[in-house]
Amino acid sequence: MIEVRDLHKSFGDLKVLRGIDLEVAAGEVVCVIGPSGSGKSTLLRCVNLLEAPTSGTVIVDGAELTDPECDLDAVRRRIGMVFQQFNLFPHLSVLANVTIAQRRVLRRSAAEAQKVARANLERVGLADKIDAYPAQLSGGQQQRVAIARALAMGPSVMLFDEPTSALDPELVGDVLGVMRRLALDGMTMMVVTHEMSFAREVADRVVFMDGGVIVEEGPAAEVIGAPSSERARTFLSRVLDPAAAQVGEVEEA
Amino acid sequence: MATAEGAAPRLTRRRRRQLVLGGEYAIFLVVVIALLGSADWHEIHANFANWSIAKQVFPDIITVGLRNTLIFTITGFTLGLAGGLVLALMRLSSAAPYRWFALTYIEAFRGLPALLIFVFVGTGVPLAFPGTNLPGGVYGQAALSLGLVSAAYMAETIRAGIEAVPRGQMEAARTLGMSQGKAMRSIVVPQALRIVIPPLTNELVLLFKDSSLALFLGITLQERELSKYSSDVASQQGNSTPIIIAAFCYLIITIPLSYLARRLEARQKRGQR
Ligand SMILES: Nc1ncnc2c1ncn2[C@@H]1O[C@H](COP(=O)(O)OP(=O)(O)OP(=O)(O)O)[C@@H](O)[C@H]1O
Numbered sequence: 001m002i003e004v005r006d007l008h009k010s011f012g013d014l015k016v017l018r019g020i021d022l023e024v025a026a027g028e029v030v031c032v033i034g035p036s037g038s039g040k041s042t043l044l045r046c047v048n049l050l051e052a053p054t055s056g057t058v059i060v061d062g063a064e065l066t067d068p069e070c071d072l073d074a075v076r077r078r079i080g081m082v083f084q085q086f087n088l089f090p091h092l093s094v095l096a097n098v099t100i101a102q103r104r105v106l107r108r109s110a111a112e113a114q115k116v117a118r119a120n121l122e123r124v125g126l127a128d129k130i131d132a133y134p135a136q137l138s139g140g141q142q143q144r145v146a147i148a149r150a151l152a153m154g155p156s157v158m159l160f161d162e163p164t165s166a167l168d169p170e171l172v173g174d175v176l177g178v179m180r181r182l183a184l185d186g187m188t189m190m191v192v193t194h195e196m197s198f199a200r201e202v203a204d205r206v207v208f209m210d211g212g213v214i215v216e217e218g219p220a221a222e223v224i225g226a227p228s229s230e231r232a233r234t235f236l237s238r239v240l241d242p243a244a245a246q247v248g249e250v251e252e253a
Numbered sequence: 254m255a256t257a258e259g260a261a262p263r264l265t266r267r268r269r270r271q272l273v274l275g276g277e278y279a280i281f282l283v284v285v286i287a288l289l290g291s292a293d294w295h296e297i298h299a300n301f302a303n304w305s306i307a308k309q310v311f312p313d314i315i316t317v318g319l320r321n322t323l324i325f326t327i328t329g330f331t332l333g334l335a336g337g338l339v340l341a342l343m344r345l346s347s348a349a350p351y352r353w354f355a356l357t358y359i360e361a362f363r364g365l366p367a368l369l370i371f372v373f374v375g376t377g378v379p380l381a382f383p384g385t386n387l388p389g390g391v392y393g394q395a396a397l398s399l400g401l402v403s404a405a406y407m408a409e410t411i412r413a414g415i416e417a418v419p420r421g422q423m424e425a426a427r428t429l430g431m432s433q434g435k436a437m438r439s440i441v442v443p444q445a446l447r448i449v450i451p452p453l454t455n456e457l458v459l460l461f462k463d464s465s466l467a468l469f470l471g472i473t474l475q476e477r478e479l480s481k482y483s484s485d486v487a488s489q490q491g492n493s494t495p496i497i498i499a500a501f502c503y504l505i506i507t508i509p510l511s512y513l514a515r516r517l518e519a520r521q522k523r524g525q526r
């Protein structure tokens with residue numbers, strides 16, 4: 001479903017991605033983990049060409065996005081994306097957030113767009129917030145509306161960039177719950193996350209990135225449970241037990 | 254500091270401030286009394302608040318003067334807003350010629366006196382393009398002049414507003430499959446316009462005052478706006494009362510508008526937190 005070949009991305013002199021090869025099969029859930037600055041967001045943003053790769057190939061759902069002739073707007077409709085900061089449209093109600101692209105891009109009728117919006121808001125458990133504005137919702141609710149907004153376009157792939165990192169701890173569960181159900185429904189998902197328990201439970205495969213390359217990949221139990229590389233071990237010990245890790249890691253940093 | 258306190262130990266800082274403030278009030282009072290005393294109240298009353306002349310200017314000062322002022326302002330503002338929006342989008346365009354055109358226009362029209370634009374539209378355009386007639390005659394000319402000037406200012410305001418919309422908004426819209434233009438129109442611009450309502454309200458106040466320049470367009474009696482109308486009557490009658498009434502007409506509109514702009518601005522600042 002997603003195919004990334006020899007992907008490179010530089011910002012000026014800064015080489016952020018240095019040769020990424022990755023495949024995500026239909027219905028597969030792949031979690032991407034790695035230290036801050038390792039290029040996880042950049043990789044995700046290259047998959048829907050929000051960031052233009054310096055070189056390499058990206059193919060999603062049969063369409064090559066890196067082909068200059070590619071109609072990006074058409075392909076992006078099939079790639080849902082959820083951001084760390086939600087990025088809901090603050091001037092529109094929840095319902096309008098979920099219907100506007102259906103109306104303007106897919107040219108659905110108002111009635112049909114609303115029907116689809118309601119169905120998807122129900123799916124994320126927010127059918128009762130239809131008339132609220134984003135500012136009136138908690139972070140967790142906003143993120144779930146953002147997921148409904150993406151789903152309303154009927155995507156074949158969903159990309160998540162740290163969807164719970166901006167949330168208060170007690171709100172994380174609701175969002176992860178929605179994502180878990182989405183995975184069970186067979187959605188193809190690529191998820192950048194620091195939630196190791198979610199990755200362990202939901203991911204078919206975990207990819208560990210560091211320094212712009214994929215250092216290790218495999219089943220969650222292996223990559224998270226028994227990493228083979230030193231870098232992954234260091235990273236995971238910090239993430240899984242921050243308090244304990246800091247004592248030993250201060251020298252290295 | 255130390256020596257001053259040593260010389261007058263009882264003069265605390267608070268006491269000294271009271272003395273300074275008291276002195277300032279005293280001077281103010283003396284000046285006001287002197288002015289009031291030296292004024293010829295009878296003359297002032299006859300010249301600036303002459304009741305019989307005041308009665309003559311009504312209702313024309315409203316039905317002709319204020320009415321035309323409002324028409325010039327509103328049509329000019331509408332044209333300027335449309336032009337300003339187009340210029341702002343050109344300024345942010347990825348096509349270089351658009352950017353250059355917009356930048357040149359904005360710099361040129363912000364650097365020229367509005368009066369020159371009015372004279373140019375009033376006399377230059379008919380001379381340069383003989384036979385062309387702007388729709389609406391003087392009304393069209395006034396709207397065009399004010400629109401040309403204000404478009405340049407509004408373009409910069411709107412551009413700042415567009416740039417103030419977080420980048421994530423454009424990105425979210427693009428991920429949903431909207432083209433650059435569609436995302437701009439349906440997501441970014443509506444938010445930008447909300448941001449620029451307070452500064453645009455101030456622009457409206459400026460335009461309201463600049464509409465007085467319409468007198469350089471060669472207008473008929475029925476096309477006179479507040480300033481021209483009141484100064485005509487004032488010179489006919491040899492009395493300044495109409496000017497005072499016109500001044501009140503301006504302030505009745507501009508003060509609430511400025512107040513509204515400040516309120517909206519304060520509300521936005523609070524909302525941003
Ligand atoms: N638009 C940009 N311009 C310049 N540098 C950028 C840009 N976007 C990202 N970078 C740099 O690229 C590197 C990788 O960034 P990226 O956001 O992909 O990391 P990340 O793995 O997602 O980290 P985090 O966990 O903190 O989100 C960082 O050093 C960052 O400063």
Ligand SMILES: [Mg+2]
Pocket residue numbers: 040041042161162
């Ligand atoms: Mg990131």
